[in-house]
Amino acid sequence: xxxxxxxxxxxxxxxxxxxxxxxxxxxxxxxxxxxxxxxxxxxxxxxxxxxxxxxxxxxxxxxxxxxxxxxxxxxxxxxxxxxxxxxxxxxxxxxxxxxxxxxxxxxxxx
Amino acid sequence: xxxxxxxxxxxxxxxxxxxxxxxxxxxxxxxxxxxxxxxxxxxxxxxxxxxxxxxxxxxxxxxxxxxxxxxxxxxxxxxxxxxxxxxxxxxxxxxxxxxxxxxxxxxxxxxxxxxx
Numbered sequence: 001x002x003x004x005x006x007x008x009x010x011x012x013x014x015x016x017x018x019x020x021x022x023x024x025x026x027x028x029x030x031x032x033x034x035x036x037x038x039x040x041x042x043x044x045x046x047x048x049x050x051x052x053x054x055x056x057x058x059x060x061x062x063x064x065x066x067x068x069x070x071x072x073x074x075x076x077x078x079x080x081x082x083x084x085x086x087x088x089x090x091x092x093x094x095x096x097x098x099x100x101x102x103x104x105x106x107x108x109x110x
Numbered sequence: 111x112x113x114x115x116x117x118x119x120x121x122x123x124x125x126x127x128x129x130x131x132x133x134x135x136x137x138x139x140x141x142x143x144x145x146x147x148x149x150x151x152x153x154x155x156x157x158x159x160x161x162x163x164x165x166x167x168x169x170x171x172x173x174x175x176x177x178x179x180x181x182x183x184x185x186x187x188x189x190x191x192x193x194x195x196x197x198x199x200x201x202x203x204x205x206x207x208x209x210x211x212x213x214x215x216x217x218x219x220x221x222x223x224x225x226x
Contacts, residue, residue, distance in 0.1 A: 097166060102152050
């Protein structure tokens, strides 16, 4: 079955500390993975996609097919990074039919 | 407005009633998606439209749920005989590009449905 697992509901770190938000997936095929973010009182929005291998707002995520993981990392957390983060898998290639994880709330403490 | 617009933002209804939720996508966006987000969960796919037709409605939980997009723009999600388990935030999203690897899905603020 296709599934996305985010094991942490809440992650608290101090400003300047490294951050890693975990995401594991189960998918029989070539996965297309994404991270979405929802800041307080804002809409859900795309943060990054694995195929672009990009760094957005200092965040990166590497697809590890051996470990079936797509963890989101940032070397130095900022207070403005506090938000809800969702890992998502495209369940049907060429569409936005996503399978989302349950999300991790990141709190960056001053 | 420039973004995806959803109305109502909040709807409280009684068990057994009929509900309609409306989505106004970004102008020119041909792809339109509905998701449902229950408390403590991630968004769950319901249905998507490419133009006027439902390209994939496999996420609709049962036949009480129905969605239309008659002119390829505004969409309405209809729920008959509402149940308490239907309580959730219903998210609409649209995109001009069909490929998530190159495009982006833009979400609305959601319609929060509470069934008493």
